[in-house]
Amino acid sequence: MLTPLSVSGLLFFKPFFQKTPVRVDSSLQQRRHTLPASEFRNLTPQDAISVFEIEREAFISVSGECPLTLDEVLNFLGQCPELSLGWFEEGQLVAFIIGSGWDKERLSQEAMTQHVPDSSTVHIHVLSVHRHCRQQGKGSIILWRYLQYVSCMPGLRRALLICEDFLVPFYLKAGFKEIGPSAITVSNMHFQEMEYTLSGQAYSRRNSDC
Numbered sequence: 001m002l003t004p005l006s007v008s009g010l011l012f013f014k015p016f017f018q019k020t021p022v023r024v025d026s027s028l029q030q031r032r033h034t035l036p037a038s039e040f041r042n043l044t045p046q047d048a049i050s051v052f053e054i055e056r057e058a059f060i061s062v063s064g065e066c067p068l069t070l071d072e073v074l075n076f077l078g079q080c081p082e083l084s085l086g087w088f089e090e091g092q093l094v095a096f097i098i099g100s101g102w103d104k105e106r107l108s109q110e111a112m113t114q115h116v117p118d119s120s121t122v123h124i125h126v127l128s129v130h131r132h133c134r135q136q137g138k139g140s141i142i143l144w145r146y147l148q149y150v151s152c153m154p155g156l157r158r159a160l161l162i163c164e165d166f167l168v169p170f171y172l173k174a175g176f177k178e179i180g181p182s183a184i185t186v187s188n189m190h191f192q193e194m195e196y197t198l199s200g201q202a203y204s205r206r207n208s209d210c
Helices: 008-012 028-029 045-063 070-079 138-152 165-173 201-206
Strands: 038-041 084-089 092-100 121-129 159-161 177-186 189-195
Touching: 045 070, 045 092, 045 121, 070 092, 084 138, 092 138, 121 138, 138 165, 159 165, 159 177, 165 177, 165 189
Parallel strands: 121 159
Antiparallel strands: 038 084, 084 092, 092 121, 159 189, 177 189
16 A cells, blocks of 8 residues: 655655745735745645635536546545645645556546555546646646656556547657547547556656655
8 A cells, every 4th residue: 555655755845936926815925934935745635625626617617527526536635645746835736636546457437436555557537737827837847746756656657547639749748658549438528548657767867865
């Protein structure tokens, strides 16, 4: 069973400063001196509402469907928080990824709601960025950080995801390869399945703590 990020594992999550911080409310501004400008960490069930609000705004307007319901977000953050990653700026969630374990060669409909412990594959369910932080490259950055992070997890060998056709170039640029049409359907939507090989070598070169 993969364990949540330990104290020593926090060495990976070094602050990543951006030139244009996200807008925060007055209560957060008053605490600005106590909050890191930028922080990457595993998500917890306490983050679920913020996660779902960002996800709902990002996906409902485009496809009419959320990849994960609020109950499913809570389920995955309870079962496998170590396979999630949130990007916080001055205490506010600006981008996130949620994953779970999977033990089959290809993703099936069951993979949308199940976590398989001690598996060699991480299924990336959703990557989403806050609406005020889009068009800033944050999606690419958090995906890169996530892939390097899970590359250091013992036993994990690859990442799988499904996406609509218009997102295929984004994931190809990140190093994924197309497997082919997915067997998974949501409403009338069809998806392409993508795979990324987790070698750990790229992260090892960038961070000797790995």
